[in-house]
Amino acid sequence: MTLLAARGLARSFGGVEAVAGVDLDVAAKGVHSLIGPNGAGKTTLTGLICGRITPDAGTIRFAGQDITRLPAPARVRLGIAYTFQITAIYPGLSVFDNLALAVQRRVPARGLAEAVQAELERVGLASRAAVRAGALSYGHQRLLELGMGLALGPRLLILDEPTQGLAADEIAAVVPLIREVGAEISVLMIEHNIEVVNALAGRVSVLVEGRVLAVGSPAEIAADPAVRAAYLG
Amino acid sequence: MSGGRASLALHLGVLALLLALGFVLPPYPHANLARVMVLAVYAMGYNLAFGYTGLLSLGHALYFAAGMYAAGLTVRFGVFPAAPAFMAGVAAGGGLALVVGVLALRTTGAAFMIVTLMVAQAGYLAILTFGRVTGGDEGFVLERAARIVGPLDLSQEGPRYAAALALFAGGLLASLALVRSRAGRVLVAMRENPERSRMLGYDPFRWRLLALGLSGAFAGAAGAGYALLFGYVGASFAAIDHSILPLLWVLLGGAGTVLGPFVGTLVMFWLVDAASGITTAPQLVVGAALVALVLFARRGLMGSLRARLVPWLP
Numbered sequence: 336m337t338l339l340a341a342r343g344l345a346r347s348f349g350g351v352e353a354v355a356g357v358d359l360d361v362a363a364k365g366v367h368s369l370i371g372p373n374g375a376g377k378t379t380l381t382g383l384i385c386g387r388i389t390p391d392a393g394t395i396r397f398a399g400q401d402i403t404r405l406p407a408p409a410r411v412r413l414g415i416a417y418t419f420q421i422t423a424i425y426p427g428l429s430v431f432d433n434l435a436l437a438v439q440r441r442v443p444a445r446g447l448a449e450a451v452q453a454e455l456e457r458v459g460l461a462s463r464a465a466v467r468a469g470a471l472s473y474g475h476q477r478l479l480e481l482g483m484g485l486a487l488g489p490r491l492l493i494l495d496e497p498t499q500g501l502a503a504d505e506i507a508a509v510v511p512l513i514r515e516v517g518a519e520i521s522v523l524m525i526e527h528n529i530e531v532v533n534a535l536a537g538r539v540s541v542l543v544e545g546r547v548l549a550v551g552s553p554a555e556i557a558a559d560p561a562v563r564a565a566y567l568g
Numbered sequence: 569m570s571g572g573r574a575s576l577a578l579h580l581g582v583l584a585l586l587l588a589l590g591f592v593l594p595p596y597p598h599a600n601l602a603r604v605m606v607l608a609v610y611a612m613g614y615n616l617a618f619g620y621t622g623l624l625s626l627g628h629a630l631y632f633a634a635g636m637y638a639a640g641l642t643v644r645f646g647v648f649p650a651a652p653a654f655m656a657g658v659a660a661g662g663g664l665a666l667v668v669g670v671l672a673l674r675t676t677g678a679a680f681m682i683v684t685l686m687v688a689q690a691g692y693l694a695i696l697t698f699g700r701v702t703g704g705d706e707g708f709v710l711e712r713a714a715r716i717v718g719p720l721d722l723s724q725e726g727p728r729y730a731a732a733l734a735l736f737a738g739g740l741l742a743s744l745a746l747v748r749s750r751a752g753r754v755l756v757a758m759r760e761n762p763e764r765s766r767m768l769g770y771d772p773f774r775w776r777l778l779a780l781g782l783s784g785a786f787a788g789a790a791g792a793g794y795a796l797l798f799g800y801v802g803a804s805f806a807a808i809d810h811s812i813l814p815l816l817w818v819l820l821g822g823a824g825t826v827l828g829p830f831v832g833t834l835v836m837f838w839l840v841d842a843a844s845g846i847t848t849a850p851q852l853v854v855g856a857a858l859v860a861l862v863l864f865a866r867r868g869l870m871g872s873l874r875a876r877l878v879p880w881l882p
Contacts, residue, residue, distance in 0.1 A: 385767065411769030419767070425760040436757050437768050439750045447750075487768065 338363040338521045339491055344383055344393035345545075353379040355545035356393070361491065366517040368536035369525045370556075372566065376545040377525045378420060381493050384523070385417040386410045398490070411440075414490035418483070420499065420525070422476045426469025430460055433468050433479055437486035451486075458482035458512070474505040481509070485516060492516060494524040498531050510534055541565070572748065575826075575882045579744055582827065583737050590729045602729045604830075604837050605736035606793045611821070611829030612739045613786020614814035619823035620747065621779035622759030626681045626811050627688030628787050630668070633695065633806035635661040635788030637702060640801035643714045650717045654792045661788015662781050669780040673773055685811070692806040707802025715796055728797050735793045736830070739786060744826050746782070747882050755779050756824075787814075816854075820861055822868030826882045831869050 339361040346354045354376045361367045369377045382388035384395060386407030394403045402410055411417075425433050434454045435447060442450040455461040458478045463471065468479060477497065484492050497513065498506045506528070513535055516522055526532050532539060532553060539556045541548040543565045549556055556562055589601060610632055617623040635657035642648040642656050672683040695702045702708075712723045720727040746752045754775055757765045762772045795801045804810065813836075814829075821832025836854065843853035865872040874881040 387767070406771070407766050408769045408771040411767065417767045419764070423761060423764040423767075425757060425764065427760050428756065432753060432756075435750075436753060436765070436770075439753070440769050444750060483764075483768065 336363045337361070338398060339384065339523075340396045341380075341384065342394050342396075344380065344395065345391050346379055346383060346388060347391060348379075352545045354383060354390075357542070357545070357547055359384075359540060359547065361521055361523050362538070363490070363521050364518070365537040366513065366522040366524055366535040368532045368539045368553075369523065369542060370527070370529075370532060370539060371542035371548075374544075375542040377542050378495060379545075380542065381417070381495060381523065381525060385415050385493055387417070411487065411489075414488075415493065416484040416487040416489035416491070417493045418480050418495060418497065420495035422473075422480050424468045424476055424479050424483070426467070428468060429464065430455070430466050430468050430471065430479060431464040434482055434486050437483045441488045454482055454486040457485065459508070474501055477501060477505075478509070481512070489520060491521045491523060494522060494526075496525050496527060498526065498528050506531065572880075574880055575744070578881075579740060579826065582830075583733070583740065586733055586736070590726075590733060595725065598725060598729060600837065600841070602725075602732040602797065604834050605732040606790055606797060607817075607837075608830040608833040609735055609739040609793065610787050610790035611814045611817040611833050612743050612826075613783045613790065615818045615823060615825075615829045616743065616746070616755070616786065617779050617783035618815065619818055619825070619828070620752065620759060621755045621776060623776060623780060623783075624681055624815075625672075625684040625780070625783075626808075626815075627668070627684035627686075627691075628783070628814055629806050629808070629810035630688035630691040631661040631665050631784035631787035632791040632794075632810065633691060633803075634664045634784075635791030635793075636795045636801050636805055637695070637791075638788070639792035640708070640710060640795040641701065643710055643796070644708060644801075650715055650722070650796050654789070654796060657792020657795070658785050658789045661791060662785030665784020665787070666777060666781040668784075669777045673776050673780070685808070688806070688811055689808065692803065692808070695803045695806050702803070703801065705803055707800060707804075710795060710799040710801065712799070715799060717796075722797050723799060732793070732797055735789065739789070740826065740830070744882060747826055751778075759824075816858065819868055820858070822870030822872070822874070825868070825870040825874060828868055828870040835869065 337360045341357060341359040344354055344357045357380055371377055379388060383390050386405060394401060397413060397415065431451055435451050438450045438454055439447055455464055458481060460475060460478060471479065481497055498509055510531060513522060536553055539553055540550045541556060541562050548565055549559045549562050593601065614628050617625055638660035639653040639657035642653045643650060648656060668687050672680055675683055696704050715722040720731060722728050722731055754770055758772055758775050766772055817832035817836055818829050820836055822828030839854055839857055840850045843850035867875055870881065
């Protein structure tokens with residue numbers, strides 16, 4: 336079942352077509368990976384989907400509803416969560432407050448503390464609840480960023496390079512977490528680490544110069560001559 | 569939540585101390601403290617927008633004056649008695665802040681400062697222009713008979729202090745409750761990282777507008793309270809320096825702390841008063857104090873206290 340369907344999405348920045356007519360279908364469950372060389376338009380495409388950027392052309396439907404013109408906060412309320420490539424937490428607030436800001440969107444005041452606790456445990460930051468988020472290590476900040484997206488209780492979670500800058504053991508901890516999430520909801524993940532993509536993605540879209548070059552399973556993508564040509568030159 | 573209980577005890581303790589001071593202070597500091605409490609409500613309102621939400625407005629005198637003139641004029645022309653006139657002042661301050669906010673919040677940063685400043689200047693000039701109604705430059709005095717609320721004659725020292733304390737207590741406890749609520753957390757989120765907040769589903773425009781509206785209602789309450797308690801309404805309260813004052817009070821006391829606005833207002837009032845006894849240029853002393861603040865305690869008095877000694881201070 337398709338949760339998100341984009342048709343003919345296009346967006347230019349100063350004459351450069353960052354996204355040039357993209358069709359994309361994302362299923363209601365599973366991890367869908369977006370790969371492609373730098374400057375292929377991956378972040379712009381996810382920005383169009385979550386509403387941070389408005390498209391020049393094209394339509395986006397989410398759960399059957401046309402959301403092309405909806406502002407970002409309204410899309411979040413419909414169930415589209417976005418986590419930033421460059422960690423965007425609240426450095427001056429405690430880890431608890433960071434997560435509470437996401438949790439309180441769906442949980443009433445009475446159960447807030449317990450619900451935040453559950454989210455803290457999910458991303459393994461329970462012992463850090465009272466720490467100022469800015470004082471966390473980089474890896475923990477990435478986890479918090481992921482946790483804030485998850486804590487919204489979304490139907491579609493967009494991850495922009497969730498493993499970027501993480502050490503090998505930290506990646507090993509994040510991969511099962513994303514897999515678990517993907518079993519329940521839809522995950523659209525930009526990722527450069529091809530091992531992570533192979534470990535998680537049921538489906539891969541390859542973006543090159545603002546266009547979809549190929550869509551398929553990781554094995555199909557790996558065998559695709561056009562993809563090889565694009566990557567290897 | 570021991571921090572929560574301790575902070576409630578602290579704020580109630582401050583209110584109890586102020587109540588006790590009302591019975592023991594000699595007349596001059598007694599009258600000053602009543603004035604400081606009313607002006608602190610103005611500062612607390614400013615703090616909601618600036619300290620918590622990160623909105624640097626340079627036009628809050630407009631909302632103070634809106635409350636002052638709404639209460640003052642309705643009483644002067646016999647539209648309302650004092651109590652409903654006060655409510656009219658709160659509504660005028662909050663309502664005007666919402667209207668200005670709808671326009672000004674399309675901008676951020678320096679542009680926001682300039683828009684709020686210009687709108688407030690327009691309000692100030694309007695008060696001068698319509699001098700036949702507003703009294704213009706000279707303003708007008710509210711008769712004693714117009715300043716009676718039930719059994720309380722607000723022109724008398726005791727009732728005036730009690731009313732000032734009640735207004736202050738309302739403002740302080742409302743600030744405390746707001747800051748500790750879910751909404752308060754969102755306001756701080758708007759200050760800390762608006763783009764992240766947008767992607768958590770919080771529309772920055774709406775939340776900033778809410779903060780500005782509440783802030784304006786506080787300013788309106790302070791303006792209306794000032795008119796009714798001290799019996800004078802004048803255009804100087806709408807002037808630019810009266811927009812800058814709450815910013816200084818909040819910076820001195822500690823932006824983003826509940827008690828900071830009161831502490832800042834009190835200390836500044838005392839500084840000016842003390843300096844006036846020594847020099848004919850008391851503003852010089854105030855300037856020196858602010859320079860010292862920027863150099864040694866950038867978070868303000870309560871903010872520094874929180875950073876160094878009392879981390880649970882709200």
